[in-house]
Amino acid sequence: MKLFQTVGRRKIPGYKSMSLERELVVLDPKKVEYVYFPLVAANNVPLEVFVKEGDKVKVGTKIALKQQFSVPLFSSVSGTVRAIEKRLDVTTGRPCDHLVIKNDFKMTKEKPLKKVELDASKEDIVAAIKEAGIVGLGGANFPTWVKYNNVKDIHTILINAVECEPYLTTDYVSCSLNAAKVISGARYLQKAAGASKVIVAIKVKKEQACNCLKEAAAPYPDIEVREVPDRYPMGWERTLIQTIFKKQYDKLPSEIGVIVNNSTTAIAVHDALVEGSPIVSRIVTVSGNAVKNAANIVVPVGILAETVLNEFEVEEKEVVLLVGGPMTSNPAKDVSFALTACHGALTLLEKVVYRPVACLRCGSCTAHCPAGLQPIEILRAFEGRDYERLEKLETLRCVDCGLCSYVCPSKIEVTDMMKKAKTLLRVHQSRKK
Numbered sequence: 142m143k144l145f146q147t148v149g150r151r152k153i154p155g156y157k158s159m160s161l162e163r164e165l166v167v168l169d170p171k172k173v174e175y176v177y178f179p180l181v182a183a184n185n186v187p188l189e190v191f192v193k194e195g196d197k198v199k200v201g202t203k204i205a206l207k208q209q210f211s212v213p214l215f216s217s218v219s220g221t222v223r224a225i226e227k228r229l230d231v232t233t234g235r236p237c238d239h240l241v242i243k244n245d246f247k248m249t250k251e252k253p254l255k256k257v258e259l260d261a262s263k264e265d266i267v268a269a270i271k272e273a274g275i276v277g278l279g280g281a282n283f284p285t286w287v288k289y290n291n292v293k294d295i296h297t298i299l300i301n302a303v304e305c306e307p308y309l310t311t312d313y314v315s316c317s318l319n320a321a322k323v324i325s326g327a328r329y330l331q332k333a334a335g336a337s338k339v340i341v342a343i344k345v346k347k348e349q350a351c352n353c354l355k356e357a358a359a360p361y362p363d364i365e366v367r368e369v370p371d372r373y374p375m376g377w378e379r380t381l382i383q384t385i386f387k388k389q390y391d392k393l394p395s396e397i398g399v400i401v402n403n404s405t406t407a408i409a410v411h412d413a414l415v416e417g418s419p420i421v422s423r424i425v426t427v428s429g430n431a432v433k434n435a436a437n438i439v440v441p442v443g444i445l446a447e448t449v450l451n452e453f454e455v456e457e458k459e460v461v462l463l464v465g466g467p468m469t470s471n472p473a474k475d476v477s478f479a480l481t482a483c484h485g486a487l488t489l490l491e492k493v494v495y496r497p498v499a500c501l502r503c504g505s506c507t508a509h510c511p512a513g514l515q516p517i518e519i520l521r522a523f524e525g526r527d528y529e530r531l532e533k534l535e536t537l538r539c540v541d542c543g544l545c546s547y548v549c550p551s552k553i554e555v556t557d558m559m560k561k562a563k564t565l566l567r568v569h570q571s572r573k574k
């Protein structure tokens with residue numbers, strides 16, 4: 142295996158300044174008549190629902206529980222439960238049941254979650270993170286408490302504020318505005334893992350956020366703010382760990398004594414454990430070359446993409462909407478889907494139709510793959526349904542970073558083909574089992 146041969150080779154345009162030209166926008170809650178919560182989690186496991194039609198809820202009322210890993214969801218508005226209705230779930234691309242809550246526009250708050258002091262036991266901190274339903278807000282959506290449950294031999298908590306995809310600036314804005322919360326949340330995570338050190342990683346040239354973080358971390362000698370190169374995909378966990386620790390791991394960073402959390406997740410830990418507030422709103426970047434007034438906007442969880450986009454001027458052209466950044470996201474079919482806590486960006490790009498030509502065998506996709514894969518060989522094995530070769534070529538190590546499509550001179554959608562190859566191999570492997 143030749144992981145990381147190519148790390149740092151590619152600098153791609155960031156277009157970050159577009160959404161930073163305007164101040165953070167806070168959406169008027171009166172514009173949000175309903176919020177929607179998908180009731181199906183990963184692997185199609187239905188959620189346990191605690192409310193029924195007609196029930197009154199407040200901001201922060203526990204409304205449902207993802208049974209796998211026990212992750213609660215909280216209402217983001219006060220009002221009345223109206224119904225359960227089918228609607229597009231943008232994560233799976235399929236319709237699923239959604240809990241619908243009608244906003245009464247009073248924003249009445251539920252009593253706060255149980256607050257936890259920093260000198261509480263590791264177990265109490267992990268339990269509080271679990272009770273607050275905190276998940277990876279960098280897009281992973283993985284329950285944070287699971288990473289910390291009964292861990293041993295962790296030396297460093299790595300807070301990832303790199304945000305390497307073009308256009309996205311939510312982490313930059315939240316670190317600039319809430320640096321003290323990032324550091325506070327990181328200290329709780331450090332305590333939960335029994336780690337001796339925290340490193341907050343941020344890309345060079347993000348001066349404002351970097352300075353704010355350094356100032357907030359200054360009183361704590363065991364917290365370091367580390368600037369990392371402006372390369373794609375520096376925010377990918379493996380790339381970041383290789384850059385900082387010069388180490389690789391097999392499945393999880395904890396194998397080398399590190400736990401990684403996104404900076405916005407650290408803020409959510411602070412909000413829950415110090416202020417008693419679960420995740421009921423988040424900052425979303427709305428940007429792209431088809432948006433005239435790009436910005437970051439604070440919205441309640443469960444808001445429809447359509448309602449968010451109504452706040453922006455979009456070019457009168459054929460446009461593609463991506464839920465996330467342009468390198469790793471797929472186009473949405475329409476704008477009727479609800480945003481969950483892990484959706485941090487809506488990117489609108491002018492539609493460009495590429496006409497792919499035959500592969501030139503130039504090797505560019507292989508040369509740029511940060512996972513050290515050979516995409517073109519994988520595609521040949523995929524076309525030939527050669528499962529043994531797909532396994533040998535370590536197809537499942539692909540992280541959908543999008544670089545192979547980006548660099549391909551033949552305009553072949555290599556990343557899409559990689560996704561299909563992974564699906565094919567997974568189905569084959571599960572049938573074999």
Ligand code: SF4
Nearest residue numbers: 510539540542543545
């Ligand atoms: S998307 Fe392409 S470049 Fe990125 S990890 Fe997968 S194969 Fe490699």
Ligand code: SF4
Nearest residue numbers: 500501503504506549
């Ligand atoms: S980058 Fe494109 S043209 Fe070059 S080898 Fe890969 S798939 Fe073929």
